[in-house]
Amino acid sequence: MTDFNGVLIGSTDTDGDWEIGQTWAEEENALFDNSTLESCNLAVGSVNIAVYPNPTSDIVFIDINADLEILSTHYRIVDDNFDLIGIVENYEIVALAIKLSKFGNPGIYRLYFIIEFESGCIEKGFGDIQLSI
Numbered sequence: 001m002t003d004f005n006g007v008l009i010g011s012t013d014t015d016g017d018w019e020i021g022q023t024w025a026e027e028e029n030a031l032f033d034n035s036t037l038e039s040c041n042l043a044v045g046s047v048n049i050a051v052y053p054n055p056t057s058d059i060v061f062i063d064i065n066a067d068l069e070i071l072s073t074h075y076r077i078v079d080d081n082f083d084l085i086g087i088v089e090n091y092e093i094v095a096l097a098i099k100l101s102k103f104g105n106p107g108i109y110r111l112y113f114i115i116e117f118e119s120g121c122i123e124k125g126f127g128d129i130q131l132s133i
Contacts, residue, residue, distance in 0.1 A: 018049045020115070020123035028126075031076040031084065032114055040068065040121035047115065047123060055130035056100060062113075063095040069118040076112045077103060085109070100131045107131060 016022055020042060029035040046067040051060060064073060070093045077086035077098075085103045090096050100109065112126045 016125070017127040018051060018125060020047045020049075020125050022125045024112075024124065027082070028112060031078075031112055032074060032124075034074065034114060034116060034122060035124060037116070037120070037122045040117055040119070040123055042067065042123055049113075049125075049127070051111075051127060051129065055132045057131070057133055058101045059097050059099050060129050061095050061097050062111075064093075064115060066115065066117070066123075071116045071118045074114040074116070078110050078112070079104070080107060080109075100129060101133065103131075105131075106133045 021039065021044075024035065048065045050063040054060060062073075062075075064070065071091075073090040073093070073096070075086075075088040075090070075096075075098070076084060077088070077100075079085050086098070088096070088098055098111075103109065108128050108130050110126055110128050112124070114122050114124045116122050
C-alpha cells in the first residue's frame with residue numbers, strides 16, 4: 001500500500017505486483033494486441049513503477065521510469081471476475097492518472113500493463129489496486 005506521495009505505508013506485495021518479466025496465461029495475453037512482442041529481458045530494478053495512492057477512493061497515479069526509452073504504455077483493468085472494464089493507452093510518457101471510481105463499486109481491481117520501448121521490445125506485468133469509497 002502507498003500513500004498519495006507513493007511512499008510505502010503497508011506491507012510489500014509478494015505475489016509479483018508491479019514487477020516486470022512476468023509470464024502470462026493465454027487469457028491475459030489476449031487482453032492486448034502487442035503482448036507477443038519480444039521481451040526486453042531487462043534486469044531487476046531497471047524499471048521502477050510507482051502506483052499511488054493504493055488504496056484509493058478515486059484517482060490512482062502510475063509513474064514508470066526505466067533504463068530504456070519508453071515509447072508507450074498500455075493498461076487493461078479487470079474486475080474480480082476477469083471482466084475487462086477499462087482500457088487506457090498512454091503515448092505521452094508522463095505520470096498517468098486513472099479515475100478508478102468511474103469503473104464501479106469498491107473492491108480490488110487488477111491492472112495489467114505493457115511497457116513498449118523504442119527499441120521494439122516490451123515488458124509486461126500486473127498489479128492490484130483497491131478502490132475504497
